[in-house]
Amino acid sequence: MTTRTVTTFVVFNHPFRLTGLDQLQPPGNYEIETDEETIDDLSFIAYRRVSTLIHLHPQPDRPGIVQTWTVDPSELVAALAADERSTEEATPVGEKAGYNETVR
Structure with missing residues (x-):
């Protein structure tokens, strides 16, 4: 079985x-590492996800300690979607439409 790591x-x-x-x-x-392994017994190469890791920023009270955390990929996608929604809500209407002026 072959494994690979995809970094995004x-x-x-x-x-x-x-x-x-x-x-x-x-x-x-944030750096995300996804480990995948080949699925054997297929007539083509295919991979299945084995684990997904996120490299966290050091906490202010512990500056020398870096953590890597195993994360559920669907939870990561949901957190990114929630972050995107928050960004869209905080963006002035004019900027959403591609204008440089602020709508009042």
Whole structure:
């Protein structure tokens, strides 16, 4: 069985929370690692997700400690969607429409 790791980056514009973490995570760029393994006995190459990890930012009270957290991919997608909705709600109407003026 062959394994591979796919690395992506996501951006949170607002603080967010994930199951099992006590503190809100700060906004910013986050590295996501997805480990996948091949599915044997197929006539083509296919992979299944084995785990998804997020590299968290160090907490202000513990600056030298970096955490990597196992996250449910569907929870990560939901957190990113909630962050996107929050960003859209906070954006002035003129900017949503692509204008540079503020609608009053």
